[in-house]
Amino acid sequence: MDRTDRISPWLPAAALLVAALLSACATTGQPPAKAQPRAQIQDDAYGFTISEEARVSGDVRYDYDQALLFLERGELQNGIRLLEAVAEAAPGLSAPRIDLGIAYNHAGDLEAAERTLLLALEANPNHPIAHNELGIVYRKRGRFAEARQSYEAALAVYAGYHYARRNLAVLCDLYLADMQCALENYEAYMTTVTADDEVTMWMKDLQLRMDQGAQ
Amino acid sequence: MQRTVASSLRFADTFPDHEQAPVVLSAAAEDLYELQDYPMAIAAAHKLIERYPGADPVLLRSGWAVVANSSIDIAAYQDAEHAYVNLLALTPPDDESRPAIVDGLAASIYKQGEEANLAEDYRAAADHFLRIKVIAPTSGIRTAAEYDAAAALIRLENWTEAAAVLEEFRQSHAEHELGPEATKQLAFIYREDGQIERSAAEHECIAAEATDAELAREALLTAGELYDEIAVTADAIRVFERYVSEYPRPLDIALETRTRLAEIYKAEVDYENYYAQLIAIVGIDRDAAEERTDRSRYLASRAALVMAEQGFERFAALELSQPFEESLAAKQREMDAALAAFDGLVAYEVAEVTAAATYYIAEIYQEFSTALIESERPTNLTDAERADYEMVIEEEAYPFEERAIDVHTRNFELLTAGIYNQWVQKSLDRLAVVMPGRYAKNEISGGFVGSIDSYAYRMPNAPPIGIEPGDGAEEDAGAVEATAQIAGDVDDGSD
Numbered sequence: 001m002d003r004t005d006r007i008s009p010w011l012p013a014a015a016l017l018v019a020a021l022l023s024a025c026a027t028t029g030q031p032p033a034k035a036q037p038r039a040q041i042q043d044d045a046y047g048f049t050i051s052e053e054a055r056v057s058g059d060v061r062y063d064y065d066q067a068l069l070f071l072e073r074g075e076l077q078n079g080i081r082l083l084e085a086v087a088e089a090a091p092g093l094s095a096p097r098i099d100l101g102i103a104y105n106h107a108g109d110l111e112a113a114e115r116t117l118l119l120a121l122e123a124n125p126n127h128p129i130a131h132n133e134l135g136i137v138y139r140k141r142g143r144f145a146e147a148r149q150s151y152e153a154a155l156a157v158y159a160g161y162h163y164a165r166r167n168l169a170v171l172c173d174l175y176l177a178d179m180q181c182a183l184e185n186y187e188a189y190m191t192t193v194t195a196d197d198e199v200t201m202w203m204k205d206l207q208l209r210m211d212q213g214a215q
Numbered sequence: 216m217q218r219t220v221a222s223s224l225r226f227a228d229t230f231p232d233h234e235q236a237p238v239v240l241s242a243a244a245e246d247l248y249e250l251q252d253y254p255m256a257i258a259a260a261h262k263l264i265e266r267y268p269g270a271d272p273v274l275l276r277s278g279w280a281v282v283a284n285s286s287i288d289i290a291a292y293q294d295a296e297h298a299y300v301n302l303l304a305l306t307p308p309d310d311e312s313r314p315a316i317v318d319g320l321a322a323s324i325y326k327q328g329e330e331a332n333l334a335e336d337y338r339a340a341a342d343h344f345l346r347i348k349v350i351a352p353t354s355g356i357r358t359a360a361e362y363d364a365a366a367a368l369i370r371l372e373n374w375t376e377a378a379a380v381l382e383e384f385r386q387s388h389a390e391h392e393l394g395p396e397a398t399k400q401l402a403f404i405y406r407e408d409g410q411i412e413r414s415a416a417e418h419e420c421i422a423a424e425a426t427d428a429e430l431a432r433e434a435l436l437t438a439g440e441l442y443d444e445i446a447v448t449a450d451a452i453r454v455f456e457r458y459v460s461e462y463p464r465p466l467d468i469a470l471e472t473r474t475r476l477a478e479i480y481k482a483e484v485d486y487e488n489y490y491a492q493l494i495a496i497v498g499i500d501r502d503a504a505e506e507r508t509d510r511s512r513y514l515a516s517r518a519a520l521v522m523a524e525q526g527f528e529r530f531a532a533l534e535l536s537q538p539f540e541e542s543l544a545a546k547q548r549e550m551d552a553a554l555a556a557f558d559g560l561v562a563y564e565v566a567e568v569t570a571a572a573t574y575y576i577a578e579i580y581q582e583f584s585t586a587l588i589e590s591e592r593p594t595n596l597t598d599a600e601r602a603d604y605e606m607v608i609e610e611e612a613y614p615f616e617e618r619a620i621d622v623h624t625r626n627f628e629l630l631t632a633g634i635y636n637q638w639v640q641k642s643l644d645r646l647a648v649v650m651p652g653r654y655a656k657n658e659i660s661g662g663f664v665g666s667i668d669s670y671a672y673r674m675p676n677a678p679p680i681g682i683e684p685g686d687g688a689e690e691d692a693g694a695v696e697a698t699a700q701i702a703g704d705v706d707d708g709s710d
Contacts, residue, residue, distance in 0.1 A: 046677030054668035064667045071663060086667075095664040102663055129661045129670065136658045142635035160674050167658045174643070174656055177631050193675040201652055 039094070039124045041157070048158045052124060056090045063089075064096060071099065076107045087116070094124035101133050105140075113137045128154040132164040135171070144175045162192040166199065173202070179210050220246045224259065237263055237270040244281045253285035257294075260285075264301075276305045283319060292330065295323035300350075314353065321347045321354030328360065332367060341367035345380070358388050365400060374408035395424050402434075406441065412450075415441035419454065432462050436472065443475065452479060466503055467510040470496055474514050490525075493518040516563035520571055523556035527575055531582050535590035546586065553579055570629055570638035577622035577642065584615035620649055627654075 038053035054061075064086045070079035080103050087096040097120035104113035117134040120127060135150030148171055154164035169185035172178040186203045190196065223243035227236045240263040247256035260281040263274065283298035299320035306313050328343035344364035347357050361384045368377035381397045381404070388394065402417035418438035425431035439454035455476045463469050477492035500507060500515030530549035536542045557579070560572040587608055596604060626642035629635075647655035664670050673680075 047671065047673040049672070050670045052668045056667065061667055068663055068665060090667065093667060095667050095670065099663045102660060105660075127670070128672070129664060132661055136660060139658065144635070158672070161672065162674060163659050163661045170656045170658060174654070175630060175635075191676075202656065205653055 039126070041126060043158055047160075050124070050127060052093055052095070054090065054093055056093070060086055060089045068099065071103055076103055079103055080107065087119075092123055094120040094127050094130060097123065098127065098130045098133060101130070101137070105133065105137055110137050110141050114141070126157045128157045128161045128164060131157070132161070132167060135164065135167055139171060139175065144171060147171055148176065159188075160192050162189055165189040165192060173206060179206060179213070182206055183210065216246055216250060220250070227262070231266065237267040237274050240267075241274045241277050244278060248281050248285055251288075253289045256281050256285045272305050276302055279305065283323070287319070287323060287326075290326070292323045292326040296320060296327070299323055317351045317354050318356065321351035321356045321360070324350065325356055325360055328363065328367075337367040337370040340364075341371070341376075358384065358391050358393065362393050362397065365397070369400065369404065372407070374404050378404045378408070395421065398424060402437075411441050411445045412447055415447070415450065435461070436468065439472070443479070448479060448483065452476065455479070463499070466499070466506050467508055470499060470511050470514045473499075474518070477518070490522070493521055497522070512563055513565050516560060516565040516568040519560055519563070520568050523553065523560060523572070523575065526553040526556045527579065529553075530579065533586075535586050537591050537593060539590065539593070546583070550579060550583055566629075566634045567636045567638065570626055570634060570636055573622060573626040573629075574638040574642050577619045577626065577645070580615045580622065581619035581645075584612040584619065587612040587615070620646065
């Protein structure tokens with residue numbers, strides 16, 4: 001008796017199998033742990049000093065200084081390229097990323113500016129420069145509420161930080177149409193400088209508009 | 216039957232040299248298989264095969280068949296493969312059972328591939344599936360096995376080998392029902408492997424082969440997008456043109472494709488086709504009636520804006536020269552046409568385009584004012600007449616400048632409605648020039664940190680370090696320094 005006639009073909013659901021194979025999701029890895037900064041801020045009535053613990057080689061310091069030379073000479077792309085390498089080598093330091101953010105802003109790449117400034121704030125959440133520069137970037141991107149939060153974050157670290165104070169006043173004046181906020185911040189700004197004729201004129205114009213609005 | 220089997224087995228064991236012993240043992244093995252006692256059936260069949268290698272080939276074939284089928288039933292696929300190989304060796308080439316045996320052999324290998332797949336050993340799975348075309352090339356399962364081998368190789372992201380398998384599959388089995396699926400897989404593989412142009416070509420094949428119209432449409436669009444992705448411009452244009460011609464619906468996708476096509480033509484400096492696409496986009500959206508969508512309206516508004524900008528350029532290019540009345544009439548005609556075009560954009564109710572239109576309307580007034588001021592003066596005027604002429608020109612120009620400022624201001628006030636875009640900013644930039652005291656207010660930057668690990672900030676009105684507050688002369692010195700710092704730090708305002 002020959003049993004070979006019993007053999008029946010298996011019917012592979014090939015298409016279904018392939019579909020299942022192709023629909024499988026890729027796994028995502030965990031992000032690498034960020035280097036935690038050790039930053040200190042000391043302040044007094046007239047200013048503040050931020051110090052971050054820097055465990056970087058002399059080469060990295062040299063590259064940072066070279067990058068700044070490029071940026072000060074207006075060689076943005078060279079400066080950015082070098083600063084990216086410095087930031088990679090010193091992920092726990094905020095300065096390279098703040099400077100990168102400023103450079104990207106000057107280069108017109110607001111997306112990169114925002115990204116690097118946010119990374120700077122991960123390294124040091126209390127750096128007024130990073131908050132102020134991020135506020136400028138947000139304003140340019142039309143994200144006014146976030147710009148306001150950024151300026152206010154800078155001022156929360158140091159209320160006399162005149163850059164953020166004036167920028168907040170301008171934001172309220174021009175973009176948020178919040179004249180009271182603008183006036184208060186112009187006034188606060190004027191207490192941080194000995195004179196600013198331009199802002200004095202703006203305040204007069206603002207007061208005039210507020211008076212006209214009140215009538 | 217069980218008694219008969221037991222008796223047969225006892226007989227075979229008691230009288231192994233009896234001439235009927237192989238026959239009895241064969242019958243017992245087959246009966247055990249019928250009784251679904253597969254381990255016992257295999258044992259009996261093996262006893263037959265091993266004890267009587269010189270037995271009648273028919274008996275040996277039956278024994279191997281019992282081993283093969285029983286092994287399949289207990290999922291011992293490797294044993295089954297071994298049995299089928301031996302069974303096949305004993306089967307004459309012209310035996311009518313041979314195709315079924317080949318299929319069985321292929322199936323036993325295929326099942327090993329499936330098991331490897333389940334164990335996520337895709338390399339082994341692919342190897343098993345690929346063995347079938349060598350060991351059992353005439354089996355019915357071969358084509359599916361090759362396809363599944365490719366699937367396993369795709370799981371391994373072994374794009375080169377997977378592509379080779381599928382290319383061979385498609386060539387060897389041109390009419391196979393899995394052919395279109397293979398083409399899809401090849402399109403996917405080439406895309407993953409970075410062979411975008413080949414992937415695009417495969418997508419074109421999919422579009423040509425597909426019986427499903429929706430699949431064909433999607434494949435053709437993907438082909439165009441892939442050519443576009445790698446800047447194979449001629450093919451991108453060819454495929455996109457074919458797409459918009461063959462698939463005017465869905466409306467949004469057709470207009471998106473035309474928009475991209477227009478961008479490509481523009482990049483190619485083919486302005487004739489660029490404007491032709493823009494005109495088509497505006498017309499198709501306008502004629503779509505109730506089919507119009509927010510997206511189609513948006514795309515049409517963007518296209519219409521570009522066309523209106525052309526009108527602005529024509530208007531702005533006209534200078535007011537002598538004879539004045541003639542050039543003035545020509546410029547006014549272009550001005551009216553441009554204003555009408557930008558006014559028409561407002562009907563799209565797209566915030567960005569409305570802001571752009573408003574900006575340009577202001578610019579039209581500004582340009583007309585400037586053109587009047589800079590117009591060519593008649594040469595035959597007396598000094599008194601020239602003075603009067605200048606006064607009239609200024610009086611005519613001034614209201615247009617006022618209207619320009621008013622329209623820019625209204626555009627900038629869109630901010631209060633939560634609308635901010637480049638056009639609103641451009642109006643602000645204009646206002647900053649004409650009304651700097653009110654609008655020229657740029658942010659100030661603290662500048663580069665300057666030190667990799669420290670930053671020191673002093674307020675501009677801080678006394679010099681080491682000087683106590685209250686020393687008037689020293690504070691004055693600080694004021695100059697502070698003012699200089701502010702002036703130097705003003706952000707360039709480039710947006």
